[in-house]
Amino acid sequence: MIGSTSAVTMECMGTFVGAAEATRILGVRPETLYAYVSRGLIGRRVGPDGRRSLYDRDDIEALARRGRSRTSPPRPSIDVQVASAVTSLDEEGPSYRARPVVELARSAAFEQVAELLWTGELPDDPVRWSAPSAADRELAAAIVAVVGRPGLAALTAASTVLAERSADDAPAVAARRLLVLAPQLVTGADGGKGSTAQRLVRAWTGRAERRLVEAVDTALVMLADHELTTSTLAARVAASVRPSAYDSLAAGLSTVAGRLHGAAAEEVVGLLVDARTVGAAAAIDRILDESQPVPGFGHSIYKRRDPRVAPLLDSVTALADPDGWAPTVAEVLAAAGSRVPAAPNVDFGLGALLLTARLPPDAPLFAVARLAGLGAHVAEEMGERPVRFRGLTRSTRS
Numbered sequence: 581m582i583g584s585t586s587a588v589t590m591e592c593m594g595t596f597v598g599a600a601e602a603t604r605i606l607g608v609r610p611e612t613l614y615a616y617v618s619r620g621l622i623g624r625r626v627g628p629d630g631r632r633s634l635y636d637r638d639d640i641e642a643l644a645r646r647g648r649s650r651t652s653p654p655r656p657s658i659d660v661q662v663a664s665a666v667t668s669l670d671e672e673g674p675s676y677r678a679r680p681v682v683e684l685a686r687s688a689a690f691e692q693v694a695e696l697l698w699t700g701e702l703p704d705d706p707v708r709w710s711a712p713s714a715a716d717r718e719l720a721a722a723i724v725a726v727v728g729r730p731g732l733a734a735l736t737a738a739s740t741v742l743a744e745r746s747a748d749d750a751p752a753v754a755a756r757r758l759l760v761l762a763p764q765l766v767t768g769a770d771g772g773k774g775s776t777a778q779r780l781v782r783a784w785t786g787r788a789e790r791r792l793v794e795a796v797d798t799a800l801v802m803l804a805d806h807e808l809t810t811s812t813l814a815a816r817v818a819a820s821v822r823p824s825a826y827d828s829l830a831a832g833l834s835t836v837a838g839r840l841h842g843a844a845a846e847e848v849v850g851l852l853v854d855a856r857t858v859g860a861a862a863a864i865d866r867i868l869d870e871s872q873p874v875p876g877f878g879h880s881i882y883k884r885r886d887p888r889v890a891p892l893l894d895s896v897t898a899l900a901d902p903d904g905w906a907p908t909v910a911e912v913l914a915a916a917g918s919r920v921p922a923a924p925n926v927d928f929g930l931g932a933l934l935l936t937a938r939l940p941p942d943a944p945l946f947a948v949a950r951l952a953g954l955g956a957h958v959a960e961e962m963g964e965r966p967v968r969f970r971g972l973t974r975s976t977r978s
Contacts, residue, residue, distance in 0.1 A: 596634035673887030743826035755955025805953025848931025876928030892929035
């Protein structure tokens with residue numbers, strides 16, 4: 581019977597399939613399939629039984645091919661399993677020490693979240709870290725001068741230098757010390773008194789506007805950790821051979837610098853700037869035509885949506901928008917909805933924040949935030965048996 585077949589050939593209309601087959605081919609939920617139909621991307625017909633909807637298989641496969649063209653062919657991956665109590669992931673987002681990050685972003689500041697990651701306990705009251713010492717300020721200034729500019733490279737270099745000066749510092753002490761120095765290292769200015777978010781905003785903009793501070797703090801909380809990412813694995817591998825905590829943190833920071841990791845938001849900024857110039861649809865199509873992934877969309881963990889995006893975009897929407905970027909952000913999201921079979925990820929939210937707030941496109945907010953999680957993972961790894969990571973090669977000779 582027609583109702584039991586997976587595909588129906590309709591006269592002069594090609595092959596049509598049911599909703600279950602259509603969603604399987606596309607790898608999407610029924611709601612997304614219906615959205616594609618409403619936008620005219622997939623043809624729909626009523627089946628011969630007069631009740632069931634059928635969908636044009638040619639349209640479906642063309643859309644699926646376009647989505648797959650965003651990425652390179654599947655590559656072999658190496659899965660590493662590490663028992664950890666720091667962060668767990670599910671479709672609802674990360675949980676730091678069993679506390680959902682979306683709830684933490686509403687109720688706790690970044691410093692409280694960092695202490696939670698390091699100690700397992702969430703402080704009830706706001707946390708105020710000690711100001712950097714005069715010697716550390718001098719060190720930060722010297723490092724920025726040697727590197728040539730403030731930024732992630734200066735932050736990483738400071739970690740390496742402190743490994744020589746304070747080799748015995750515990751991981752939490754090392755991470756906290758770098759976070760206190762971070763505003764000066766990544767902006768070139770100390771930022772004065774206050775929270776990490778306040779100091780960063782003041783150093784970049786000259787004043788600590790409340791809503792911008794809240795948006796930056798939200799970003800720091802959302803990005804503080806994400807289980808065993810590549811930078812976290814790099815830090816843990818380093819820690820397993822027992823260098824100083826600063827050396828392990830430097831290994832993680834060096835990995836964060838990758839454009840496919842902590843620097844991804846800079847490419848989102850480029851997409852948004854291009855979208856304002858040529859239009860959102862054209863900007864996205866240009867990337868897809870080059871078989872490149874669209875920056876800020878898709879996530880290997882969150883198949884339906886990245887739960888960190890909405891709180892971050894909400895905080896960005898609340899900002900003053902003197903350059904009028906909000907419509908461009910909305911247009912890119914709308915255009916991607918009919919072109920990219922993946923939801924926006926946290927990098928998109930971070931890129932929107934950088935652009936709307938007039939912060940530098942390469943502002944390393946991701947790296948500053950991730951220092952909190954790296955410190956927790958390095959400490960945890962130090963409690964494991966040493967030298968427990970070893971790779972095995974496989975001959976490629978025929």
